[in-house]
Amino acid sequence: MTILQDLESRLATALESVVGEPTRGPVTPAADLRFGDYQSNAAMVLAKQRKTNPRALAQEIIDKIDLSGLATAEIAGPGFLNFRILPEAFASxxxxxxxxxxxxVPNIGAGKTVVVDFSSPNVAKPMHIGHIRSTIIGDSLGRVARFLGFNVIADNHIGDWGTQFGMILYGWKNLLNHDALEVDPIAELVRVYREVNAATKDNPELREECKNELVRLQTGDPENTEIWLRCIDLSKLGxxxxxxxxDVHFDxxxxxxxxxxxxGSLVEEFLEKDLARVSNGAVCVFSGGTKKLEEDPFQVHREEGWVDNPSxxxxxxxxxxxxxxxLATIEYRIDTWKADxxxxxxxxPQQLHFRQLFDAAERWGKSCDFQHVAFGSILGEDRKMLRTRSGENVGLIEVLEEAVxxxxxxxxxxxxxxxAEEAAEIAETVGIGAVKFAELSQxxxxxxxxxxxxxxxxxxxxxxxxxxxxxxIRSIFRKLEQPFDAANASIVLTEDQEIHLARLLVRFGEVVPTVLDDFRPNLLANYLLELARAFHSFFEAxxxxxxxxVTRASRLALCDLAAKTLGKGLDLLGIKVPERM
Known part of the structure; x- marks a missing residue:
């Protein structure tokens, strides 16, 4: 149980005693340590409901709450409850x-399965800087969920089907440089695709031939199927x-x-269940008619009023x-993987697509906690979309190489x-870590x-x-004449800097779960920065x-715990730590 959970539990007991029925009140970390470590507005909320004086009610709560061994409490302003944690509680x-x-960190996810759909590049195309955010955010969220006890399934839903394969198949048969394919398969496939794509713009016969190659693939032609599978294998290797x-892994x-x-059967089922209907020859999903117009993803407001916006x-x-x-993917994830x-x-930009998708899936009876974890764009120094001089998306591999x-x-x-070898290893760790943290701290x-x-x-x-x-921190322990036994150490806090470092260390178990509240790894990133600053202040003072x-042993224990916490926090962000820098 974290300190926050302990406080919430003790406050709930006191509130029940005052109110006469089970009642819970919010407790949050204080924004300013001058007013304590945690605070609650429970007295103010209850006083408004009961039409009574909030400060008087706050005093009743303080009189009832048992804070022995944990904290002291005081009333502030119109009725805030401020809690100051005892140094011995932090030490314990x-x-x-x-x-x-x-x-x-609590095990809040036990027995629950999470599918994280992230990265998802297209086959036969290079990953570009736009994939950074999805790949790095998705990996970190998966790491955090796994550490919180969830059964996590990381699924790379790659784009390995579609119209581009008609052009790739034609290019493979007519333009492919097999030597270049061996050296850098994705670069060669991209070259082939771009050449064919450019040529089709002014050549309707070539467009038709590419379309025919795609049809042959879709109808199971052995030669085209073999080439397609080879493209997928080569792309996956790259x-x-x-x-x-x-250091990103998929299940x-x-x-x-x-x-x-x-x-095919999915569309037929949607038609049979009146979840979709034919419109101008196409099968479309329309509004279910149960949501307010402004909340309905299948309605859009135009000059003439609200009109259908089907999928x-x-x-x-x-x-x-x-x-x-x-939709088929959702069905598989729920029915096969039992996703919660x-x-x-x-x-x-895919916001509307997912709103429609989740709405249609729920009406279909495929219900679970769907979340679109959206993200913004990466900009250049000119605050415009980051692109190469030729106007193309910056390649992800080029970004990583440059960072290293x-x-x-x-x-x-x-x-x-x-x-040379050690310097190269450190540069790889630092460069890749820098790219990841720049993303996750936002x-x-x-x-x-x-x-x-x-x-x-x-x-x-x-x-x-x-x-x-x-x-x-770890260099401190290399200076010891014999290994430090942290397992049998005990922490004693007397100095302000020791207390503050311990305060932040014990909050690790409170911060990690909040990352998943709104899918914000930046909360963990900001916490780690605050923790590092607290350590440096402690180490200087x-x-x-x-x-x-006892003082030496206690401070070594604090150092050990700071190293473990920083290391684990960085690991949850997918960032490695070198032995030396």
Whole structure:
């Protein structure tokens, strides 16, 4: 039980005693430590309901609440309850964390299955900077959910089907350079696709031939099927190299093609159940008529008033769309994986698609906790969409390479005595970590400016600063003559900086669950920055190795716990920590 949970429980007992029935009141961390560690407006809320004086009611609550061994309480302003945690309570919780692999994080997800749908690049196309946000946010949310006890299924729903394959098939047969394919398969497939795509613009006969190649694939032609499967395998190999560098892992790669056999029967079922109807030859899902017009994703307001805004699940020519495949995907995830939650980490522009998708799925009877985890755009220094000089999306692999190169230059300047192999390993860890933290420290819904200098700085709100903090803590233990036994240590707090460090350490178990409240890894990122700053203040004010006896052992235990907490927090963000920097 975290301190916050303990306070909430004790407050609930006091409220029940005062009110005469089970009553819970909110407790939140105080925004300003001058007013205590936690506060509650429970007295003010109840007083309004009961039409009584809030300060008087707050005094009744304080008279009833048992805070022994945990905190003191006082009334502030019109009736706020402010709680100040006792140093010995912080010390006790921090000591318990030393032997807790979960570091005080509760197991709130036990027995629940979460499917996280993220990254999802297209086959035979390079990943670009737009994939950074989905890949990194999705991976972090999966890590946090897993640490909270959820059964997490990470699914890379790759785009491995569609009209682009007609062009790729034609290009494979007529333009492919097999030597280039061996060296860099995705680059060669992209070259082939672009050449054919450009040529079709002024060549209707070529367009028709590409369409015929696609039809042959769709009807099971052995040659085209073999080429298509080869394209997928080659693309997966190229993608896997990037995922390995990012330390991102998937349980499944169930792409669009996996659901092809389900689409026809799905559309027929929607027609039979009156969930869809034919309109101008196409099968469309319309409004269910149960929601307010302004909340209905199948209604849109135009000059003439509210009009239908249907979702097409089968085109007039018999072709299927993303909506059809996504409905089949939901059916599989709920029926086969028994998903309780499905999270789609996809950009803001797809908002309407997911609103319609979730609405249609629920009317279909495929119900669970659906969430569209939307995110904004990455901007250049000019605050415009980040693109290359030629106007194309910046390649993800180029971003990673650049980050590692810049990290290597900074490391060589600060620590020229490192061996080449070790320097390369550190540069990889620091460079990749910097890219990830730059993403995860932002509110996911905001657009943010991509800045190399800020991203790789050793000072400020960056991954290198946090990595350096962890390295600095661990270097303390390399100076000891014999290993420190944290398992049998006990933490005693006397100095303000010790108390503040412990205060933040024991909040780790409170912060991690909040990440999933609104899918905000930036809350964890901000907490880690605050924790690192608290450690540096503690280390400057409180001698560790020069201390003696109980004080030395306690401070070493605080250092050990700070290293473990920083390390685990960074791990939940998908960021590794080097041994040296």
């Amino acid at each position: 919780r921090a000591t318990a964390m030393l032997n807790d692999e979960k570091l005080g 993608l896997q190299k990037i995922y390995d560098r990012l 499944y790669w169930l792409g669009e093609s996996f659901y092809n056999d389900r689409l 097409i699940i089968r085109k007039a020519d018999g072709g299927f769309l993303y909506a059809t495949t996504d 939650h499905v999270w789609y980490v996809v950009g803001v 190169e810049r990290a290597a230059a900074a490391i060589a300047e600060k620590n020229p005595d490192l061996g 509110n996911r819904l905001t657009d943010y400016v991509f800045s190399w200098e800020r991203m790789l700085a050793l000072q400020g709100d960056t991954a290198p600063y946090l990595q350096y903090s962890n390295v600095r 409180c001698p560790v190795l020069k201390a003696e006896g």
